[in-house]
Amino acid sequence: MRAIDPHIHMVSRTTDDYLKLAISGIHTVAEPAFWAGFDRSSASSFYDYFHLLTVTEPARAERFGVRHYCWIGLNSKEAEELELAREVLAIMPEFLDRPSVLGIGEVGLNKNSRNEIRVLEQQFALAVKRDELLLIHTPHLEDKLKGTRIIMDLILSEPGLSPGRVLIDHAEEHTIKEIKDNGFWFGLTLYPNSKGSPERAIDAVERFGTERICINSSADWSVSDPLAVLKCANEMRRRGHSEVAINKVFYENPKEFLSQCPKFRAG
Amino acid sequence: MAPVYQKMNASEILELYFIENRARLLDIASFLDRIERYEGADQAKADYRYQAFLHAVDLLRTSGAERTVAIQLSFSDQSSEPIESAVGLKAYGAWQGGAP
Numbered sequence: 397m398r399a400i401d402p403h404i405h406m407v408s409r410t411t412d413d414y415l416k417l418a419i420s421g422i423h424t425v426a427e428p429a430f431w432a433g434f435d436r437s438s439a440s441s442f443y444d445y446f447h448l449l450t451v452t453e454p455a456r457a458e459r460f461g462v463r464h465y466c467w468i469g470l471n472s473k474e475a476e477e478l479e480l481a482r483e484v485l486a487i488m489p490e491f492l493d494r495p496s497v498l499g500i501g502e503v504g505l506n507k508n509s510r511n512e513i514r515v516l517e518q519q520f521a522l523a524v525k526r527d528e529l530l531l532i533h534t535p536h537l538e539d540k541l542k543g544t545r546i547i548m549d550l551i552l553s554e555p556g557l558s559p560g561r562v563l564i565d566h567a568e569e570h571t572i573k574e575i576k577d578n579g580f581w582f583g584l585t586l587y588p589n590s591k592g593s594p595e596r597a598i599d600a601v602e603r604f605g606t607e608r609i610c611i612n613s614s615a616d617w618s619v620s621d622p623l624a625v626l627k628c629a630n631e632m633r634r635r636g637h638s639e640v641a642i643n644k645v646f647y648e649n650p651k652e653f654l655s656q657c658p659k660f661r662a663g
Numbered sequence: 664m665a666p667v668y669q670k671m672n673a674s675e676i677l678e679l680y681f682i683e684n685r686a687r688l689l690d691i692a693s694f695l696d697r698i699e700r701y702e703g704a705d706q707a708k709a710d711y712r713y714q715a716f717l718h719a720v721d722l723l724r725t726s727g728a729e730r731t732v733a734i735q736l737s738f739s740d741q742s743s744e745p746i747e748s749a750v751g752l753k754a755y756g757a758w759q760g761g762a763p
Contacts, residue, residue, distance in 0.1 A: 476749050507749035508740075537754040538761075541739040570735035595680070596731070634679075636670040 397643065400424045400662060401625050402650040403502070403531070403565060403583060403612035406453050406464065407432075407445075413615075413622045414460040420626055423663035426654060427453060428467040428502035428531050433617050435474055439483035442470070446491040454496050463663040465654070467501030467531050468492050475506075475515035485518055492526060498657040499523070501531025502565060505543040508535060517550060524556030529657050532564045534571065536590070544571045548578055561656055563610060568592060572604055581653050585614040586624035594628035598635060606641055610650045691720070715757035737761070 404425050406414070417425065427449060436442060449466040457464035468491045470484045491497060503519045505512050523530050530551075535543035544564065551557050564575045565583035568591070575582045584600060585591045592600075597611050613624035621627070629646045633639075651662040671679070698707050707713055719734045726733035740758040 507752045507754075508745050509749035510745045510747060512749060513745055535754065537756045538738050538740050538758040539754055541736070542742060545743065546745065568735060569731045570739065599731075635676075636668050638668045 397421050397626070397629060397639075397646070398423065399625050399629060399646040400426075400650040400654070401613055401615075401622070402426045402563075402610045402654060403428060403585065403614050404622060405430055405614070405616035406457065407448055408617035409615060409622055411456060411460075414457055414462055417622060418460040418462050420623055422623075422626065423461060424463045424465070424651075425457070426465045426467065426498060426650075428533075429469050429471065430502055430533075430616070431471045431473040439480060439487060442484045443487055446487070450491055450494040450496055461663070463661065465496050465498050465660060467499055468497050469500045469503040469519060469531075470515060471502065472504050472506040472512045472516065472533060472535075475512045476509060478511055478514065481511075481515045481518070485515075485522065488522065489526070492528065495659055498654055498660060499529030499531065501529075502533040503530070504533035504547055504565075505535050506533075506539070508539055508543045508546060513546065513550070516547070520550065520554055520557060524554065529654075530557070530562040532562060534564060534566045536566075540566070540568060541570055544575065548574065548580070551580075552578065563653055565612070566591065566614075569596070569600065572600055576604060576608060581608045581610060583610045583612055585612055586628055587614060587618075587620055589619050594624070594631035597628050598632045598637075601632065601637075601645060602635075606644050606649070608649070608653075609645060610653060611645060711759045712755060712757045715761070 399422050401422050404427060406425060406427050429446065429449060446468055453466065454464040468488055470481055475481050500519055500523045503516060505516065532547055534540050534547065551559065551562060559579035563581040563583055566585045567575055567582040572582055584597045586594060586597060601609060611625055611628055613620060613622055615622040615624065625646055629642050632642050632645065654660045698704055715738060719737050722733045722737060723730055738757045740760065742760065
């Protein structure tokens with residue numbers, strides 16, 4: 397089968413993982429800018445990271461026949477320091493213009509603080525000004541429900557943003573309905589220990605349908621699995637769902653959402 | 664002609680998932696026993712996360728067909744006001760303000 401992983405952090409993965417993706421049927425990936433596991437000390441560190449996302453990773457992926465796209469943004473975990481945020485936002489447009497960049501992401505909230513919200517509003521303003529797609533990071537664990545609601549309120553009160561051009565990621569059982577009812581796309585993340593399992597993800601597909609859902613591995617430097625989307629597809633298959641429905645969830649849906657950026661071509 | 668793909672019924676779901684979920688249940692029991700067995704058990708059992716965990720276990724039997732959402736909500740911060748600063752804070756998996 398073919399699949400797209402719409403959220404994977406290949407900068408944290410080995411070259412061997414590109415080969416695994418390619419031979420397993422994942423020929424297109426999208427990589428959001430994220431927290432690297434440590435707080436960066438300056439905007440120049442972000443500059444180098446954005447260069448890595450837009451130049452180095454596409455070249456590394458291409459050697460294995462994988463199309464690599466990315467999102468540029470300031471993650472919420474490093475958004476508490478407003479001066480650093482101002483400097484990072486100032487360099488973002490240069491990278492957003494690059495040919496493999498799909499939009500602004502993953503941006504959102506971490507602990508739902510006032511500074512995180514201020515920085516997120518600034519990134520929303522940039523998205524409106526440039527008509528960019530948005531990939532939203534929702535907070536972890538106990539902070540997810542509150543943060544998801546704050547983020548949706550911010551977007552829905554901004555007339556320049558359309559929910560159909562926003563994917564709210566890391567959704568879970570208690571946030572999916574509100575996200576979908578408000579017209580957004582939503583993402584489910586397959587993390588072995590801390591987020592969703594393939595079984596729960598397919599439960600969500602069965603409960604909420606196959607529309608506007610994208611399932612991702614979010615594989616990174618922590619406990620994660622770059623082939624998780626294919627294992628999840630297999631979970632859907634073993635419950636007796638049709639190949640048409642499986643293909644929609646794991647290939648056609650991410651293709652449809654990401655294709656709203658004219659730079660995107662699915663492999 | 665029968666369709667190639669046929670969704671399972673509830674008995675088939677039970678058959679498919681019973682053994683692995685039996686093991687998960689035993690992992691949870693063993694986790695709680697481990698806390699009980701180690702020094703400082705009383706302090707650990709007074710922790711809001713332990714209390715939230717036991718409350719969630721209760722919800723397994725009391726919240727009908729919406730168990731997953733009920734447990735997610737029981738662990739969640741359901742306030743709506745932003746916090747003043749996130750400096751030094753992280754997520755713990757349960758909300759201290761929501762302790763039963």
